[in-house]
Amino acid sequence: MTQNVLIFTDLDGSLLDHFSYSFSQAKPLLALLKEVAVPVIPVTSKTRAELAILRCELDSHDPFVVENGAAVFIPENYFSAPPPGCVLANGLYCYQFSESREHWIALLALQETQFGGEFETFTSMGKEGIKASTGLSETAAHMANQREFSEPVRWIGSDERKQLFIHTLTQRGATVLQGGRFLHVTGACNKGKALQWLFEQYRCEAPASSFLTIAAGDSDNDVDMLNAADCAVVIRSPVHEPPKTEHPHIFLTRETGPQGWVEGVSWFLGAADRPATMDSTEYLRKKLRSLCHG
Ligand SMILES: [Mg+2]
Structure with missing residues (x-):
């Protein structure tokens, strides 16, 4: 059985630096995740218009969640069949949790x-x-x-x-x-509901696979999303206390922003077992290949 890893991530203060909005420190890990086809799914309070620019900068072709879980967008040919309950417009399927x-x-x-x-x-x-x-x-x-x-x-x-x-x-x-x-x-939405719905679409696409879901966030509005994933990366913030969650598999980062993101996501991907003699990127690449391709 193959294992599919899915990463759901908040943007501001998590993948993006709280002050500069930079994600440069996460670029090597993002490139590695792309190489082994692990989706990195933005789950944000931002609008679709704001995401359009960011997805270009991130070179992201995965689904994304906007306005705090109010809607999920999926690129047209991402799954083999149209996801249920969605409306197609401008090459994106939209599933709405909230009224307009x-x-x-x-x-x-x-x-x-x-x-x-x-x-x-x-x-x-x-x-x-x-x-x-x-x-x-x-x-x-x-x-x-x-x-x-x-x-x-x-x-x-x-x-x-x-x-x-x-x-x-x-x-x-x-x-x-x-x-x-x-x-x-x-409307009646949150980031956790959006994660669960989208996860269901991945499961329908690959019913014979097992899944590992990792969620990363830095704020209270991320708690529903963190709780809905197998692994919770709580990114330390330079401006506020970390959100409180009772999640059984939680990693609170030492670093903030994208550096913390890399620290936490790598930890759940098994980076902690790395022998001191081995390069960290090379080790994660090996880990991810064996995790994702059996
Ligand atoms: Mg945030």
């Missing part, structure tokens, strides 16, 4: 009567407002605003009123995630 952004914008508009003046949305802020409140460049603000399944909200009112606002939206079918700067209003 328009649904959430309409729901938020209804809250104006009760919470008018206490919140702003990306839509009401416009590009200039998004730039001012995020510090993003013109292009980056434009990309971040290309949301399809969620609407970011800047809360201006009191903390107490915020709790009532979240409660009211939740009663009306929304999931409200607290991000660093914004509340993200979306």
